[in-house]
Amino acid sequence: MADADSQRSLSALLNGITQRVYHGNTEITEDFLKNELYPGMTQDEFRVLHDKMGSLLKSIASADMDQAQLEAFLTAQTRKQGSSGLNSDQAAALGRFWKAHRSRVRESLVAQSHWEPGLKGLRWRVDLHTSASKGTVANNPVALVELEMGRTGEKSEFVCLEFDEQKVNLVLKKMAELQESIDSIVHRS
Incomplete structure (x- = not known):
């Protein structure tokens, strides 16, 4: 029973550290973890x-x-002598914890590493321009693109773009060139 309690306490400690360091929960302090666990x-x-x-x-x-x-890393840690190493129970608890929390920790690290706003959403439609600037009727198709930019948890900014048929074709051509470049690099490695 003591081993099960020890495993739960260590798992809770790892969770507390993760909450504070990777998820920004400032309510979890070292003193709180010590007193509770x-x-x-x-x-x-x-x-x-x-x-x-x-x-x-x-x-x-x-x-x-x-x-x-992880298994190789934990095996190396259990072989270390003294207080710097892990015992097998600690290694097992750390392994189980990482398996359960890896994706959320990774998402948090990725979110913390973004300095610039990113693309949060994109909407588009095709409309007809019904009049030109001098009052003449145009009836030309245009693509309207709305980009939602921002950081997670912050207010978004919107950028609206209007493309005529020539500009849509130019964008498609550039995207095809970019894809060819990426493919050539991937196939070389």
Whole structure:
């Protein structure tokens, strides 16, 4: 039973570290985690455990380790001597935790690494221009494109573009050239 409690506490510690570091939850502090999960441990003992788990999570997350890489990494950590290594229960808990949380941690890291606004949405339609600027009737088809730009959680900005048939053809030609360039690079490697 003590092993199960130890595994749950370690999993909760890893979750707390992840919530604070990767998801920005400032309510979860080191003192909160110690008092809730390891009240019988001294502050120094807890800090060593907390820092070790935080460091291991950082290494695993920054490398975005898949299952094979994680197993090799954890095996190396269990072979280390002294307080810098992991015991097999800690390695197992860390492995289970990473398997369950890898995608969310990765999404968070990707979101944190975007400095510029990104494309959040795109809408388009084709309309007819019914009049020209001097009052003459034109009846030319135009493509109207609305781009939604912004960062997650922030207010979006919209950019509206209007393309006539020639500009649509030019954009399609440039996109085809770009695809050819990408294909040539991919096929070379």
